[in-house]
Amino acid sequence: MKLILHVVPALILATLARPCVAQEIARTRISPSAASSASERAASPECRVYAECALRVEPTAWRGPRIVRGIEGAPAARLDRLSRPEILQLFARDDSASSYGHRFVRAERVNRALTILGVGFAAGGLTSPHRINVFSVGGAALLAVSIPYNDAAERYLSRAVWWYNLRLATPAGR
Numbered sequence: 001m002k003l004i005l006h007v008v009p010a011l012i013l014a015t016l017a018r019p020c021v022a023q024e025i026a027r028t029r030i031s032p033s034a035a036s037s038a039s040e041r042a043a044s045p046e047c048r049v050y051a052e053c054a055l056r057v058e059p060t061a062w063r064g065p066r067i068v069r070g071i072e073g074a075p076a077a078r079l080d081r082l083s084r085p086e087i088l089q090l091f092a093r094d095d096s097a098s099s100y101g102h103r104f105v106r107a108e109r110v111n112r113a114l115t116i117l118g119v120g121f122a123a124g125g126l127t128s129p130h131r132i133n134v135f136s137v138g139g140a141a142l143l144a145v146s147i148p149y150n151d152a153a154e155r156y157l158s159r160a161v162w163w164y165n166l167r168l169a170t171p172a173g174r
Contacts, residue, residue: 050168055090055161067161079157091160094167100160104153111149118142 052070059065067090069076077086091101122139125131 050165053168054165057157057161087160091164094163097160097163097167100156100163104156104160107149107153107156111146111153114142114146114149118146 055067055069055076057065058068058073063080065079066075067077067079067087068074077090079087087101087105088098091097118139118141120139121135121142125133125136125139128135
């Protein structure tokens with residue numbers, strides 16, 4: 001048991017520190033002038049270099065996943081808002097990416113609504129003297145129904161990022 005108490009926090013810290021180490025390694029390989037020009041090109045809408053412009057979804061500890069761009073991991077869009085205009089603008093230049101971006105927004109809105117309602121009903125039901133009642137069971141059911149929407153939202157976001165990156169990688173996209 002003592003071993004678990006020491007190993008688990010070490011694994012958590014190592015997992016959280018891993019992106020920081022990778023960013024430091026990337027910074028040491030790139031000169032400061034190249035890094036500043038790369039961040040300027042990544043911010044421009046005409047970004048065409050794959051290594052500096054490709055998107056990826058990175059998990060964060062507290063705020064949920066975020067979309068970052070290039071080697072440096074410059075923020076490209078936030079995923080912690082209920083409305084997603086940044087994501088729709090980000091994927092607007094490619095038809096397939098835009099289509100999956102719209103599907104992501106729809107699935108994520110349904111997922112968040114069901115999750116918020118489910119947590120509210122379950123918390124309200126659990127505060128009553130009879131723990132198992134209509135509200136707690138209904139809240140649990142809403143939370144269970146939200147799981148497929150969460151999975152679909154993650155799948156659509158992954159596909160939107162893939163289509164966006166494909167446009168950068170192919171000669172026709174350059």
